[in-house]
Amino acid sequence: MSSTSTLVKTQLLVGGQWRDASGGAVYEDFNPANGGKIADVADASREDVDAAVAAARRAFDGRWPTMAASRRAKIIYKLAQLIAERANEIALMEVRDNGKTISTAKGELGAIVDCFEFYAGATTKNYGETMPPPLPTYLANTVREPVGVVGAIVPWNFPLLLASWKVAPALATGCTIVLKPSSVTPLSAIELGKIALEAGVPEGVLNVVTGANNPVGAWMVEHPGIDKIAFTGSTATGKNVAAVAAKTLKRVTLELGGKSPAVVFDDADLRAAIAGALYGVYYNAGQCCEARTRILVQASIFDEFVAQFTEKAARLRVGNPEDASTQIGAITLRDQFEKIKEYCEIGVSEGAKRLIGGAAPELDDALASGMFWSPTAFEAENTHRIACEEVFGPVATFVRFKDESEAIALANASEYGLAASVWSNNLGRANRVARAIRSGSVAINTPYAVFPGVPFGGYKQSGYGRELGMETMRLYTETKSVLTYIGEKPMDPFGV
Ligand code: NAD
Secondary structure, eight states, X not given: OGGGOOOEEOOEEETTEEEOOGGGOEEEEEOTTTOOEEEEEEOOOHHHHHHHHHHHHHHHTTTTTTSOHHHHHHHHHHHHHHHHHTXXXXXXXXXXXXOOOHHXXXXXHHHHHHHHHHHHHHHTTOOOOEEXXXXXXXXXXXXXXXXXXXXXXXXXXXXXXXXXXXXXXXXXXXXXXXXXXXXXXXXXXXXXXXXXXXXXXXXXXXXXXXXXXTHHHHHHHHOTTOOEEEEESOHHHHHHHHHHHHTTTOEEEEXXXXXXXXEEOTTXXXXXXXHHHXXXXXXXXXXXXXXXXXXXXXXXXXXXXXXXXXXXXXXXXXXXXXXXXXXXXXXXXXHHHHHHHHHHHHHHHHTOEEEEOOSOOOXXXXXXXXXOOOOEEEEOOTTSHHHHSOOOSSEEEEEEESSHHHHHHHHHXXXXXXXXXXXXXXXXXXXXHHHHSOSSEEEESOSOOOOTTSOXXXXXXXXXXXXXXXXXXXXXXXXXXXXXXXOSSOOOTTOO
16 A cells, blocks of 8 residues: 655754754654554654744744734635645645545545635634723724744644644734644644745744654643643643643643534434434544544434444445545554454443444455454443543444433533534424534534534533634634723823
8 A cells, every 4th residue: 555655754843944853863653554654753852842932932023923914814825725736645644644544634635725714814804893982082992912822732633634723723813833743643744834834934933843752742831932722632631731731821722522422313314314423423433523423313213223324334444545435544543443442342341232343354464554443333321431431433332312301411411512413304403402412513414513614612521712713713812902092181190
C-alpha cells in the first residue's frame, strides 16, 4: 500500500522559520495501517515552546490584530483556496498518518476548506454593539478585540479538521497561535503551517510545535505567555487542562468526549434510520467524539432493527484505507486498539450480548502489522460500562425502550452531552425529544450535525464553549467597552 510514500523529516514552525527542535531531537511517526515508518518528527523541548510563544506574542504586538479586517479575510480565503488545490495530497497524508479511509479524509478536506471560508467571511462581521446611552451626555459602545496568543491543542482522530476549527476563528479575530497536533498525527498541521505562510499569514501568527509526549501540551497550558487554550481531547485531559489553566486565568474552551445516543422510534423510516445509525457508529472506525454509539430502539421494532443493522454492519468493508471502496480503516493507536479489545471483553463479562464482531478481522498480509477492528455490536443495559463509557472504536450498543419518556430518560442517563440523533417521522415527537435531550447538538432524521456556521460543543462532561459557529468568534475575543462623553460642558465631578 504505502510503498510509494517517502520518508519525511519535519521541523517546527517558529516565527515564520522552519527549524529543528533544539538539540535536533526527533521521534518516529508510523502508518497505523501497515506499521511502516513515515516520518521523523521534530520533538520540541520546553525551550522550543517558549520560542513559539514568544514569536506568537511578537506577532500579536505587530500589525496582524489591527490590520483591516477585509485584508485579513482575503488572506484566510487564500489559505482556504490553497488547501482546496492540495486537497487530494493532504487527504492521502492524513490517511497514512491516521489510518482513516481515503473517502473520509477527502470529505474532511472539503469541510476544512468550508471552515476557513466561513471564518474568512466572519472576519468582517466581528461586530461590537452600541448601547442606549447610560446618561444623555454619553455614547457607549463595545469593540471585540482578539484575546491574544491562543494555544490550540488537538487530538489524533480528525487532525487537520480539528486544527482548522481553532486556527480559522483565531485568525479571523486577529489572534496569533501556537498549534500543537497530537504526537501521532502531526503531518497535516505542519502542512497547514506551510500553506499559511504561502497564503500571506505574517510570520509568527501561526506557529506549529510537535512533540512525542504530552509535556508539549502541558507546557502550553502552564505558559504565562498564552492567553487562551482551545483544547480538543479526552474529558480526563480536559479537566486537567482547565485546572492548570486556572492558575494563569487563561480563557479555556474544551471539546471533550462523548457517548452519544441515536434514538429510534417505531414510526421512523427504518431504512434511513439503519443507514444513519450505521454511519453514526462506524464512521472513522468509531474514533469520533460525536459517534452515536448508544442506539436506543423502541421495543416494538427492536428485533427487526437489530437484525437488519447487524446484517449490514457485518458487510462493511474493513481494510486498506487507501482503497476508495474501504469503509472502515485502521485504528490509529496501539493503546486505542487495546482499549477497544478490553471494552469488548468487559462487555461480555458484564453480561452484554455480543451480536457481531468483537475481534480483529483477518486481512491480507500487507495489512498484517496494522491495527483493525471488525464492526462490533452488543445488546446491553444502559448501565453496562460498554454502553456508558467512551470506547472510541467501531462498537455499537443497543438498548431497548418502551416509550418517549423512557427514551428521553435513557438518552440523558449519561455523564456526557455532546450530540444525539432522533429518528421519527412524527416531527412533533422528534422535536419534543430533541428539546429534552441535554446535548450540544441533536440531528433529526440525519446522522450529520457538524457544519461550519452551526455551533458544535458539549453539555455536561463533554466540555464547554462552542466551535464552528459565529458565537465562536466571541470565544476568541475580549469585549472592550468604550464610553465617550459628548456633553457641551466639561465634566467636573469634584467641582474643582
Ligand atoms: P487526549 O486528551 O489524550 O489528547 C488530546 C491532546 O492533548 C493531544 O494533542 C495530547 O498530546 C494533548 N495532551 C495530553 N495531555 C495533556 C496535558 N496534560 N496538557 C495539555 N495537553 C495534553 O485525547 P486523544 O486521545 O488525542 O483524543 C481522543 C479524545 O478526544 C476522545 O475522548 C474524544 O472524544 C475527544 N474528542 C473530542 C472532540 C470534540 O469536538 N468534542 C473531537 C474529537 C475528539
